[in-house]
Amino acid sequence: MKKGYVFNIQKYCLHDGEGIRTVVFFKGCPLSCPWCSNPESQSFNREIIRKNSLCIKCSAADCYKCSKNPESCPTGALEYVGQEYTIEELLEIIKEDMVFYDSTEGGVTLSGGEVLSQGEFACALLKRVKELGINTAIETSGYGNFETLRALAEYTDTILFDLKIMDNEKAQKIIKANSEVIKNNLRGLVSLGHKVIPRIPLIPGYTMEEDNIEEIKEFVISIGIKEVHLLPLHQYGSSKYRGINKKYELKDINPPKSEEIDEVRSIFESSGIKVVIGG
Template identity: 45%
Template sequence: MTSYVAPPTSSEVIPLRAETARIFNIQRYSLNDGQGIRTLVFFKGCPHRCPWCANPESISGRIQFVRREARCLHCTPCLRDAQECPSGAFEQLGRDVTLGELEQTLLKDEVFFRSSGGGVTLSGGEVLLQAEFASRLLASLRRQGIHTAIETAGDAPWPRLLSLAQQCDEVLFDLKILDAEQSRQLLRLDLDRVLANLAALVRAGIRVIPRVPLIPGFTLTPANLERIFARLTSLGLTEVHLLPFHRYGEPKYTLLGKRFQLAGVAEPDPQTVAAVVAEAEALGLRVTLGG
Protein backbone atom coordinates (compact mmCIF):
# COMPACT_ATOMS: atom_id res chain seq x y z
CA MET A 1 0.00 0.00 0.00
CA THR A 2 1.25 3.45 -0.85
CA SER A 3 -0.11 6.91 -0.33
CA TYR A 4 -0.12 10.09 -2.33
CA VAL A 5 -1.10 13.44 -0.88
CA ALA A 6 -2.09 16.07 -3.38
CA PRO A 7 0.11 19.20 -3.44
CA PRO A 8 -1.20 22.03 -1.28
CA THR A 9 -3.65 24.41 -2.93
CA SER A 10 -6.16 26.86 -1.60
CA SER A 11 -8.86 24.22 -2.06
CA GLU A 12 -7.24 22.00 0.55
CA VAL A 13 -7.82 24.37 3.44
CA ILE A 14 -10.83 23.30 5.53
CA PRO A 15 -13.65 25.51 4.21
CA LEU A 16 -14.66 27.30 7.40
CA ARG A 17 -17.79 28.78 5.84
CA ALA A 18 -21.49 28.37 6.36
CA GLU A 19 -22.12 27.17 2.79
CA THR A 20 -19.68 24.25 2.45
CA ALA A 21 -17.98 21.65 4.62
CA ARG A 22 -15.24 19.10 4.16
CA ILE A 23 -16.23 15.56 5.09
CA PHE A 24 -14.63 12.17 4.51
CA ASN A 25 -17.41 9.67 5.12
CA ILE A 26 -21.14 9.18 5.59
CA GLN A 27 -22.00 6.03 7.52
CA ARG A 28 -25.55 4.75 7.40
CA TYR A 29 -27.51 2.36 9.61
CA SER A 30 -25.35 2.88 12.69
CA LEU A 31 -26.70 1.63 16.02
CA ASN A 32 -24.10 3.55 18.01
CA ASP A 33 -23.32 7.24 18.43
CA GLY A 34 -26.80 8.14 19.59
CA GLN A 35 -30.24 6.58 19.92
CA GLY A 36 -31.98 4.53 17.24
CA ILE A 37 -30.76 3.98 13.69
CA ARG A 38 -28.41 6.80 12.80
CA THR A 39 -26.55 8.27 9.89
CA LEU A 40 -23.11 9.58 10.83
CA VAL A 41 -21.33 12.39 9.03
CA PHE A 42 -17.57 12.43 9.56
CA PHE A 43 -16.03 15.90 9.23
CA LYS A 44 -12.42 16.15 8.12
CA GLY A 45 -9.79 17.83 10.24
CA CYS A 46 -8.87 17.43 13.90
CA PRO A 47 -6.58 19.54 16.12
CA HIS A 48 -5.86 16.63 18.45
CA ARG A 49 -3.43 13.74 18.11
CA CYS A 50 -4.83 10.80 20.05
CA PRO A 51 -2.40 7.89 19.53
CA TRP A 52 -5.31 5.42 19.38
CA CYS A 53 -7.36 7.29 16.75
CA ALA A 54 -9.35 4.82 14.66
CA ASN A 55 -9.87 7.34 11.87
CA PRO A 56 -6.41 8.68 11.00
CA GLU A 57 -7.76 9.91 7.66
CA SER A 58 -9.78 12.43 9.69
CA ILE A 59 -6.79 14.22 11.18
CA SER A 60 -5.59 16.27 8.22
CA GLY A 61 -7.97 18.89 6.92
CA ARG A 62 -6.53 18.45 3.44
CA ILE A 63 -8.02 16.33 0.71
CA GLN A 64 -5.79 13.26 0.42
CA PHE A 65 -5.38 10.50 -2.13
CA VAL A 66 -4.22 6.96 -1.44
CA ARG A 67 -3.44 4.01 -3.68
CA ARG A 68 -4.21 0.44 -2.68
CA GLU A 69 -1.41 -1.62 -4.19
CA ALA A 70 -3.39 -4.87 -4.09
CA ARG A 71 -6.05 -3.40 -6.38
CA CYS A 72 -3.75 -1.39 -8.66
CA LEU A 73 -3.66 -2.35 -12.37
CA HIS A 74 -0.60 -0.10 -12.93
CA CYS A 75 -2.31 1.76 -15.73
CA THR A 76 -0.06 3.77 -18.05
CA PRO A 77 -0.28 6.60 -17.57
CA CYS A 78 -1.95 6.74 -14.17
CA LEU A 79 -4.18 9.80 -14.02
CA ARG A 80 -4.37 9.69 -10.23
CA ASP A 81 -8.09 10.32 -10.58
CA ALA A 82 -10.24 8.48 -8.06
CA GLN A 83 -13.34 8.74 -10.26
CA GLU A 84 -11.55 7.40 -13.34
CA CYS A 85 -9.61 4.59 -11.63
CA PRO A 86 -11.01 1.33 -13.11
CA SER A 87 -10.11 -0.88 -10.15
CA GLY A 88 -10.86 1.43 -7.24
CA ALA A 89 -7.20 1.38 -6.23
CA PHE A 90 -6.90 5.16 -6.24
CA GLU A 91 -9.11 6.65 -3.54
CA GLN A 92 -9.86 10.22 -2.53
CA LEU A 93 -10.11 10.93 1.19
CA GLY A 94 -12.25 13.98 1.75
CA ARG A 95 -14.65 16.01 -0.33
CA ASP A 96 -16.42 19.32 -0.10
CA VAL A 97 -20.21 19.39 0.12
CA THR A 98 -22.77 22.14 0.18
CA LEU A 99 -25.41 22.40 2.86
CA GLY A 100 -28.17 21.52 0.42
CA GLU A 101 -26.32 18.50 -0.99
CA LEU A 102 -25.57 17.03 2.41
CA GLU A 103 -29.05 17.64 3.78
CA GLN A 104 -30.61 15.97 0.73
CA THR A 105 -28.38 12.93 1.22
CA LEU A 106 -29.23 12.64 4.90
CA LEU A 107 -32.96 12.92 4.39
CA LYS A 108 -32.90 9.81 2.22
CA ASP A 109 -32.70 7.91 5.52
CA GLU A 110 -35.60 9.77 7.13
CA VAL A 111 -37.85 6.69 7.16
CA PHE A 112 -35.32 4.85 9.33
CA PHE A 113 -35.04 7.81 11.70
CA ARG A 114 -38.80 8.02 12.10
CA SER A 115 -39.30 4.30 12.67
CA SER A 116 -36.46 3.84 15.17
CA GLY A 117 -36.24 7.16 16.97
CA GLY A 118 -32.84 7.66 15.36
CA GLY A 119 -31.33 10.58 13.55
CA VAL A 120 -28.10 12.24 12.46
CA THR A 121 -24.83 12.45 14.37
CA LEU A 122 -22.01 14.76 13.28
CA SER A 123 -18.60 13.33 14.13
CA GLY A 124 -15.06 13.59 12.87
CA GLY A 125 -12.33 14.52 13.05
CA GLU A 126 -13.66 17.38 15.13
CA VAL A 127 -16.92 18.94 14.03
CA LEU A 128 -16.18 22.10 16.04
CA LEU A 129 -13.63 23.10 13.38
CA GLN A 130 -16.54 23.59 10.97
CA ALA A 131 -19.06 24.85 13.49
CA GLU A 132 -20.85 27.44 11.36
CA PHE A 133 -21.81 24.93 8.68
CA ALA A 134 -22.63 22.24 11.23
CA SER A 135 -24.87 24.57 13.23
CA ARG A 136 -26.89 25.50 10.13
CA LEU A 137 -27.23 21.84 9.13
CA LEU A 138 -28.37 20.76 12.59
CA ALA A 139 -30.88 23.60 12.84
CA SER A 140 -32.41 22.65 9.49
CA LEU A 141 -32.66 18.98 10.42
CA ARG A 142 -34.29 19.79 13.75
CA ARG A 143 -36.89 21.98 12.04
CA GLN A 144 -37.85 18.86 10.10
CA GLY A 145 -38.15 16.79 13.27
CA ILE A 146 -34.88 14.87 12.88
CA HIS A 147 -33.08 13.85 16.10
CA THR A 148 -29.62 15.45 16.12
CA ALA A 149 -26.35 14.85 17.95
CA ILE A 150 -22.68 15.70 17.76
CA GLU A 151 -19.62 13.86 19.00
CA THR A 152 -16.88 16.19 20.21
CA ALA A 153 -13.85 16.50 22.43
CA GLY A 154 -15.25 19.86 23.55
CA ASP A 155 -11.97 21.75 23.14
CA ALA A 156 -13.10 25.01 21.57
CA PRO A 157 -14.27 28.45 22.67
CA TRP A 158 -17.53 28.18 24.55
CA PRO A 159 -19.63 30.25 22.10
CA ARG A 160 -18.63 27.92 19.26
CA LEU A 161 -19.57 24.79 21.20
CA LEU A 162 -22.80 26.34 22.43
CA SER A 163 -23.88 27.25 18.89
CA LEU A 164 -23.84 23.55 17.98
CA ALA A 165 -25.08 22.16 21.28
CA GLN A 166 -28.21 24.32 21.15
CA GLN A 167 -29.14 22.59 17.90
CA CYS A 168 -28.67 19.09 19.36
CA ASP A 169 -30.90 16.68 21.17
CA GLU A 170 -27.77 15.27 22.77
CA VAL A 171 -24.03 15.89 22.87
CA LEU A 172 -21.67 12.91 22.95
CA PHE A 173 -18.78 14.37 24.92
CA ASP A 174 -15.43 12.57 24.88
CA LEU A 175 -13.36 12.44 28.05
CA LYS A 176 -9.90 10.94 27.71
CA ILE A 177 -6.98 11.78 30.00
CA LEU A 178 -7.84 13.88 33.04
CA ASP A 179 -4.30 15.03 33.67
CA ALA A 180 -3.78 18.51 32.23
CA GLU A 181 -0.11 18.11 31.31
CA GLN A 182 -0.56 14.69 29.74
CA SER A 183 -3.58 15.92 27.80
CA ARG A 184 -1.59 18.84 26.45
CA GLN A 185 1.52 16.86 25.56
CA LEU A 186 -0.05 13.66 24.25
CA LEU A 187 -3.33 14.84 22.80
CA ARG A 188 -2.82 18.57 22.15
CA LEU A 189 -5.90 19.19 24.24
CA ASP A 190 -6.70 21.98 26.69
CA LEU A 191 -8.18 20.02 29.58
CA ASP A 192 -9.20 23.06 31.61
CA ARG A 193 -11.27 24.36 28.72
CA VAL A 194 -12.76 20.91 28.07
CA LEU A 195 -13.90 20.50 31.66
CA ALA A 196 -15.23 24.06 31.83
CA ASN A 197 -17.24 23.45 28.66
CA LEU A 198 -18.59 20.17 30.00
CA ALA A 199 -19.82 21.86 33.17
CA ALA A 200 -21.31 24.72 31.15
CA LEU A 201 -23.27 22.31 28.95
CA VAL A 202 -24.72 20.63 32.02
CA ARG A 203 -25.66 23.98 33.56
CA ALA A 204 -27.33 24.99 30.29
CA GLY A 205 -29.61 21.96 30.55
CA ILE A 206 -28.24 20.31 27.41
CA ARG A 207 -28.33 16.52 27.40
CA VAL A 208 -24.73 15.33 27.64
CA ILE A 209 -23.58 11.74 27.27
CA PRO A 210 -19.94 11.33 28.38
CA ARG A 211 -17.88 8.83 26.39
CA VAL A 212 -14.65 7.33 27.68
CA PRO A 213 -12.29 5.32 25.45
CA LEU A 214 -10.62 2.52 27.41
CA ILE A 215 -7.04 2.63 26.11
CA PRO A 216 -4.43 0.51 27.94
CA GLY A 217 -1.64 2.66 29.29
CA PHE A 218 -3.43 5.93 28.55
CA THR A 219 -7.02 6.25 29.73
CA LEU A 220 -7.41 2.78 31.19
CA THR A 221 -5.64 3.41 34.50
CA PRO A 222 -7.19 3.35 37.99
CA ALA A 223 -6.24 6.96 38.70
CA ASN A 224 -7.60 8.31 35.42
CA LEU A 225 -10.89 6.44 35.64
CA GLU A 226 -11.35 7.52 39.24
CA ARG A 227 -10.93 11.16 38.18
CA ILE A 228 -13.36 10.79 35.29
CA PHE A 229 -16.10 9.07 37.27
CA ALA A 230 -15.72 11.55 40.13
CA ARG A 231 -16.09 14.44 37.69
CA LEU A 232 -19.23 12.96 36.17
CA THR A 233 -20.94 12.30 39.47
CA SER A 234 -20.02 15.77 40.76
CA LEU A 235 -21.87 17.25 37.78
CA GLY A 236 -24.92 15.11 38.44
CA LEU A 237 -24.48 13.06 35.28
CA THR A 238 -25.99 9.61 35.48
CA GLU A 239 -24.72 7.73 32.42
CA VAL A 240 -21.50 7.03 30.58
CA HIS A 241 -20.50 5.24 27.41
CA LEU A 242 -17.34 3.13 27.65
CA LEU A 243 -15.48 2.44 24.41
CA PRO A 244 -12.94 -0.40 24.73
CA PHE A 245 -9.82 -0.04 22.60
CA HIS A 246 -9.83 -1.83 19.25
CA ARG A 247 -7.40 -2.02 16.37
CA TYR A 248 -9.82 -1.81 13.44
CA GLY A 249 -8.21 1.42 12.24
CA GLU A 250 -4.63 0.10 12.19
CA PRO A 251 -4.58 -0.77 8.44
CA LYS A 252 -5.48 2.83 7.63
CA TYR A 253 -2.17 4.03 9.08
CA THR A 254 -0.29 1.79 6.67
CA LEU A 255 -2.40 3.07 3.81
CA LEU A 256 -1.57 6.66 4.77
CA GLY A 257 2.13 5.90 5.21
CA LYS A 258 1.94 6.56 8.95
CA ARG A 259 3.04 4.57 11.98
CA PHE A 260 0.36 3.32 14.34
CA GLN A 261 1.73 4.19 17.77
CA LEU A 262 -0.27 1.47 19.54
CA ALA A 263 0.87 -1.39 17.33
CA GLY A 264 1.26 -4.43 19.56
CA VAL A 265 -0.98 -3.06 22.32
CA ALA A 266 -3.56 -5.68 23.26
CA GLU A 267 -7.25 -4.92 23.48
CA PRO A 268 -8.50 -4.95 27.09
CA ASP A 269 -9.76 -8.36 28.14
CA PRO A 270 -13.39 -8.88 29.17
CA GLN A 271 -12.49 -9.14 32.85
CA THR A 272 -10.80 -5.72 32.81
CA VAL A 273 -13.72 -4.10 31.03
CA ALA A 274 -16.19 -5.75 33.42
CA ALA A 275 -14.27 -4.34 36.38
CA VAL A 276 -14.50 -0.82 34.94
CA VAL A 277 -18.22 -1.25 34.33
CA ALA A 278 -18.68 -2.42 37.92
CA GLU A 279 -16.73 0.57 39.23
CA ALA A 280 -18.90 3.01 37.30
CA GLU A 281 -22.14 1.30 38.27
CA ALA A 282 -21.14 1.31 41.93
CA LEU A 283 -21.10 5.11 41.69
CA GLY A 284 -24.61 5.15 40.28
CA LEU A 285 -23.67 5.57 36.63
CA ARG A 286 -25.65 3.76 33.95
CA VAL A 287 -23.12 2.18 31.58
CA THR A 288 -23.36 1.49 27.87
CA LEU A 289 -20.52 -0.42 26.24
CA GLY A 290 -19.59 0.70 22.76
CA GLY A 291 -21.67 3.86 22.59
Protein backbone atom coordinates in the same frame (compact mmCIF):
# COMPACT_ATOMS: atom_id res chain seq x y z
CA MET B 1 -23.25 29.26 -0.31
CA LYS B 2 -20.84 28.14 2.41
CA LYS B 3 -19.72 24.51 2.20
CA GLY B 4 -18.64 21.95 4.77
CA TYR B 5 -15.71 19.59 4.42
CA VAL B 6 -16.77 15.95 4.94
CA PHE B 7 -14.81 12.71 4.59
CA ASN B 8 -17.60 10.16 4.99
CA ILE B 9 -21.36 9.81 5.21
CA GLN B 10 -22.37 6.54 6.81
CA LYS B 11 -25.95 5.28 6.81
CA TYR B 12 -27.75 2.73 8.99
CA CYS B 13 -25.53 3.34 12.02
CA LEU B 14 -26.60 1.93 15.40
CA HIS B 15 -23.89 3.14 17.79
CA ASP B 16 -23.82 6.92 17.43
CA GLY B 17 -27.05 7.83 19.16
CA GLU B 18 -30.49 6.26 19.42
CA GLY B 19 -32.15 4.26 16.65
CA ILE B 20 -30.92 4.01 13.06
CA ARG B 21 -28.85 7.05 12.15
CA THR B 22 -27.01 8.75 9.35
CA VAL B 23 -23.59 9.92 10.51
CA VAL B 24 -21.87 12.81 8.76
CA PHE B 25 -18.12 12.77 9.43
CA PHE B 26 -16.46 16.19 9.27
CA LYS B 27 -12.83 16.32 8.18
CA GLY B 28 -10.20 17.94 10.39
CA CYS B 29 -9.37 17.59 14.08
CA PRO B 30 -7.07 19.58 16.38
CA LEU B 31 -6.26 16.48 18.45
CA SER B 32 -3.73 13.75 17.69
CA CYS B 33 -5.04 10.70 19.53
CA PRO B 34 -2.69 7.78 18.74
CA TRP B 35 -5.61 5.33 18.92
CA CYS B 36 -7.82 7.22 16.44
CA SER B 37 -9.78 4.75 14.31
CA ASN B 38 -10.24 7.34 11.55
CA PRO B 39 -6.74 8.77 10.97
CA GLU B 40 -7.91 10.12 7.61
CA SER B 41 -10.16 12.48 9.59
CA GLN B 42 -7.33 14.32 11.33
CA SER B 43 -5.92 16.47 8.54
CA PHE B 44 -7.83 19.55 7.45
CA ASN B 45 -6.55 18.99 3.90
CA ARG B 46 -7.76 16.69 1.18
CA GLU B 47 -5.77 13.46 1.14
CA ILE B 48 -5.37 10.34 -0.94
CA ILE B 49 -5.78 6.99 0.78
CA ARG B 50 -4.66 3.64 -0.59
CA LYS B 51 -6.84 0.61 0.10
CA ASN B 52 -4.14 -2.01 0.48
CA SER B 53 -6.55 -4.91 -0.07
CA LEU B 54 -7.20 -3.65 -3.62
CA CYS B 55 -3.61 -2.75 -4.46
CA ILE B 56 -1.98 -5.03 -7.05
CA LYS B 57 1.43 -3.43 -6.49
CA CYS B 58 1.86 -1.67 -9.80
CA SER B 59 5.30 -0.26 -10.53
CA ALA B 60 6.37 2.70 -8.43
CA ALA B 61 6.15 4.93 -11.48
CA ASP B 62 2.55 3.92 -12.17
CA CYS B 63 1.56 4.37 -8.53
CA TYR B 64 3.11 7.82 -8.48
CA LYS B 65 1.18 8.74 -11.62
CA CYS B 66 -2.05 7.44 -10.12
CA SER B 67 -1.44 9.31 -6.88
CA LYS B 68 -1.76 12.53 -8.86
CA ASN B 69 -5.02 11.31 -10.34
CA PRO B 70 -6.60 8.54 -8.20
CA GLU B 71 -9.35 7.95 -10.76
CA SER B 72 -6.71 6.42 -13.06
CA CYS B 73 -5.83 3.64 -10.58
CA PRO B 74 -6.75 0.39 -12.41
CA THR B 75 -8.13 -1.35 -9.32
CA GLY B 76 -9.68 1.61 -7.49
CA ALA B 77 -7.18 1.21 -4.67
CA LEU B 78 -6.55 4.96 -4.51
CA GLU B 79 -9.23 7.49 -3.65
CA TYR B 80 -9.58 11.03 -2.37
CA VAL B 81 -10.53 11.62 1.26
CA GLY B 82 -12.47 14.81 1.79
CA GLN B 83 -15.24 16.44 -0.21
CA GLU B 84 -17.08 19.74 0.02
CA TYR B 85 -20.87 19.71 0.44
CA THR B 86 -23.48 22.42 0.65
CA ILE B 87 -26.18 22.15 3.29
CA GLU B 88 -28.73 21.37 0.58
CA GLU B 89 -26.62 18.51 -0.76
CA LEU B 90 -26.30 16.96 2.69
CA LEU B 91 -30.00 17.41 3.41
CA GLU B 92 -30.90 15.51 0.24
CA ILE B 93 -28.77 12.57 1.40
CA ILE B 94 -30.16 12.76 4.94
CA LYS B 95 -33.79 12.83 3.78
CA GLU B 96 -33.36 9.58 1.85
CA ASP B 97 -33.68 7.66 5.14
CA MET B 98 -36.51 9.54 6.85
CA VAL B 99 -38.51 6.32 7.10
CA PHE B 100 -35.78 4.71 9.23
CA TYR B 101 -35.53 7.71 11.55
CA ASP B 102 -39.29 7.71 12.06
CA SER B 103 -39.65 3.97 12.66
CA THR B 104 -36.67 3.57 15.04
CA GLU B 105 -36.57 6.98 16.76
CA GLY B 106 -33.25 7.49 15.03
CA GLY B 107 -31.81 10.55 13.36
CA VAL B 108 -28.64 12.32 12.28
CA THR B 109 -25.30 12.51 14.07
CA LEU B 110 -22.49 14.89 13.20
CA SER B 111 -19.09 13.40 13.96
CA GLY B 112 -15.50 13.79 12.83
CA GLY B 113 -12.76 14.67 12.93
CA GLU B 114 -14.04 17.41 15.16
CA VAL B 115 -17.38 19.06 14.43
CA LEU B 116 -16.37 22.15 16.43
CA SER B 117 -13.70 22.91 13.86
CA GLN B 118 -16.46 23.61 11.32
CA GLY B 119 -18.87 25.00 13.87
CA GLU B 120 -20.64 27.64 11.78
CA PHE B 121 -21.49 25.22 8.98
CA ALA B 122 -22.40 22.42 11.42
CA CYS B 123 -24.71 24.71 13.35
CA ALA B 124 -26.52 25.79 10.19
CA LEU B 125 -26.89 22.14 9.13
CA LEU B 126 -28.26 21.07 12.52
CA LYS B 127 -30.81 23.88 12.44
CA ARG B 128 -32.12 22.71 9.08
CA VAL B 129 -32.19 19.06 10.21
CA LYS B 130 -34.22 20.03 13.30
CA GLU B 131 -36.66 21.95 11.10
CA LEU B 132 -37.37 18.62 9.37
CA GLY B 133 -38.29 17.11 12.74
CA ILE B 134 -35.27 14.80 12.81
CA ASN B 135 -33.48 13.86 16.04
CA THR B 136 -29.93 15.21 16.18
CA ALA B 137 -26.71 14.30 17.96
CA ILE B 138 -23.09 15.36 17.81
CA GLU B 139 -19.92 13.51 18.74
CA THR B 140 -17.23 15.85 20.01
CA SER B 141 -13.90 15.88 21.81
CA GLY B 142 -15.10 19.08 23.47
CA TYR B 143 -11.87 20.77 22.46
CA GLY B 144 -12.82 24.12 21.00
CA ASN B 145 -14.60 27.39 21.59
CA PHE B 146 -17.41 27.14 24.14
CA GLU B 147 -19.62 29.68 22.35
CA THR B 148 -19.46 27.49 19.25
CA LEU B 149 -20.28 24.43 21.32
CA ARG B 150 -23.20 26.20 22.96
CA ALA B 151 -24.56 27.26 19.58
CA LEU B 152 -24.39 23.67 18.32
CA ALA B 153 -26.06 22.41 21.47
CA GLU B 154 -29.13 24.57 20.83
CA TYR B 155 -30.02 22.34 17.86
CA THR B 156 -28.78 19.05 19.31
CA ASP B 157 -30.83 16.48 21.23
CA THR B 158 -27.86 14.46 22.51
CA ILE B 159 -24.20 15.42 22.89
CA LEU B 160 -21.75 12.51 22.97
CA PHE B 161 -18.72 14.05 24.66
CA ASP B 162 -15.32 12.33 24.84
CA LEU B 163 -13.36 12.25 28.08
CA LYS B 164 -9.91 10.81 27.50
CA ILE B 165 -6.98 11.97 29.60
CA MET B 166 -7.71 14.19 32.59
CA ASP B 167 -4.17 15.15 33.61
CA ASN B 168 -3.38 18.28 31.63
CA GLU B 169 0.33 17.59 31.21
CA LYS B 170 -0.32 14.08 29.89
CA ALA B 171 -3.16 15.28 27.67
CA GLN B 172 -1.02 17.92 26.01
CA LYS B 173 1.79 15.45 25.46
CA ILE B 174 -0.29 12.53 24.16
CA ILE B 175 -3.31 14.00 22.38
CA LYS B 176 -2.21 17.65 21.98
CA ALA B 177 -5.17 18.98 23.98
CA ASN B 178 -5.68 21.16 27.04
CA SER B 179 -7.81 19.01 29.32
CA GLU B 180 -8.94 22.05 31.31
CA VAL B 181 -10.66 23.44 28.21
CA ILE B 182 -12.43 20.12 27.70
CA LYS B 183 -13.56 19.88 31.32
CA ASN B 184 -14.77 23.47 31.39
CA ASN B 185 -16.75 22.97 28.20
CA LEU B 186 -18.43 19.84 29.55
CA ARG B 187 -19.21 21.56 32.82
CA GLY B 188 -20.72 24.48 30.92
CA LEU B 189 -22.96 22.28 28.77
CA VAL B 190 -24.31 20.40 31.77
CA SER B 191 -24.99 23.64 33.65
CA LEU B 192 -27.16 24.80 30.73
CA GLY B 193 -29.30 21.67 30.98
CA HIS B 194 -28.26 19.91 27.78
CA LYS B 195 -28.32 16.12 27.50
CA VAL B 196 -24.65 15.17 27.56
CA ILE B 197 -23.24 11.64 27.71
CA PRO B 198 -19.49 11.31 28.36
CA ARG B 199 -17.78 8.62 26.31
CA ILE B 200 -14.53 7.16 27.59
CA PRO B 201 -12.23 5.28 25.22
CA LEU B 202 -10.61 2.37 27.05
CA ILE B 203 -7.03 2.37 25.79
CA PRO B 204 -4.51 0.25 27.76
CA GLY B 205 -1.50 2.31 28.77
CA TYR B 206 -3.24 5.60 28.00
CA THR B 207 -6.75 6.14 29.35
CA MET B 208 -7.20 2.99 31.44
CA GLU B 209 -4.72 3.90 34.17
CA GLU B 210 -6.50 3.67 37.51
CA ASP B 211 -5.87 7.28 38.49
CA ASN B 212 -7.28 8.51 35.18
CA ILE B 213 -10.46 6.43 35.51
CA GLU B 214 -10.92 7.58 39.10
CA GLU B 215 -10.45 11.21 38.11
CA ILE B 216 -13.01 10.88 35.34
CA LYS B 217 -15.45 9.28 37.76
CA GLU B 218 -15.03 12.01 40.36
CA PHE B 219 -15.38 14.71 37.73
CA VAL B 220 -18.61 13.39 36.20
CA ILE B 221 -20.09 12.92 39.67
CA SER B 222 -19.20 16.50 40.59
CA ILE B 223 -21.16 17.91 37.63
CA GLY B 224 -24.18 15.61 38.02
CA ILE B 225 -23.62 13.15 35.16
CA LYS B 226 -25.65 9.94 35.53
CA GLU B 227 -24.55 7.90 32.49
CA VAL B 228 -21.27 7.18 30.70
CA HIS B 229 -20.35 5.08 27.68
CA LEU B 230 -17.19 2.96 27.63
CA LEU B 231 -15.54 2.44 24.24
CA PRO B 232 -12.96 -0.38 24.33
CA LEU B 233 -10.01 -0.14 21.96
CA HIS B 234 -10.34 -1.97 18.66
CA GLN B 235 -7.90 -2.30 15.78
CA TYR B 236 -10.40 -1.95 12.93
CA GLY B 237 -8.88 1.26 11.63
CA SER B 238 -5.23 0.21 11.81
CA SER B 239 -4.97 -0.51 8.06
CA LYS B 240 -5.97 3.08 7.31
CA TYR B 241 -2.68 4.29 8.75
CA ARG B 242 -0.76 2.38 6.09
CA GLY B 243 -3.16 3.74 3.52
CA ILE B 244 -2.20 7.34 4.29
CA ASN B 245 1.46 6.47 4.94
CA LYS B 246 1.26 7.18 8.66
CA LYS B 247 2.72 5.14 11.51
CA TYR B 248 0.26 3.40 13.81
CA GLU B 249 1.63 3.65 17.34
CA LEU B 250 -0.69 1.09 18.96
CA LYS B 251 -0.08 -1.93 16.73
CA ASP B 252 1.39 -3.93 19.65
CA ILE B 253 -1.35 -3.01 22.15
CA ASN B 254 -4.13 -5.55 22.60
CA PRO B 255 -7.73 -4.49 23.20
CA PRO B 256 -8.75 -4.71 26.88
CA LYS B 257 -10.00 -8.07 28.10
CA SER B 258 -13.61 -8.47 29.21
CA GLU B 259 -12.58 -8.65 32.86
CA GLU B 260 -10.62 -5.41 32.53
CA ILE B 261 -13.65 -3.71 31.01
CA ASP B 262 -15.80 -5.06 33.84
CA GLU B 263 -13.40 -3.58 36.39
CA VAL B 264 -13.82 -0.13 34.87
CA ARG B 265 -17.58 -0.63 34.65
CA SER B 266 -17.76 -1.49 38.34
CA ILE B 267 -15.87 1.68 39.31
CA PHE B 268 -18.65 3.79 37.81
CA GLU B 269 -21.59 1.57 38.71
CA SER B 270 -20.51 1.42 42.34
CA SER B 271 -21.05 5.19 42.43
CA GLY B 272 -24.52 4.95 40.93
CA ILE B 273 -23.56 5.84 37.36
CA LYS B 274 -25.23 3.94 34.51
CA VAL B 275 -22.67 2.35 32.16
CA VAL B 276 -23.16 1.42 28.52
CA ILE B 277 -20.45 -0.54 26.70
CA GLY B 278 -20.21 0.90 23.21
CA GLY B 279 -22.95 3.43 22.55
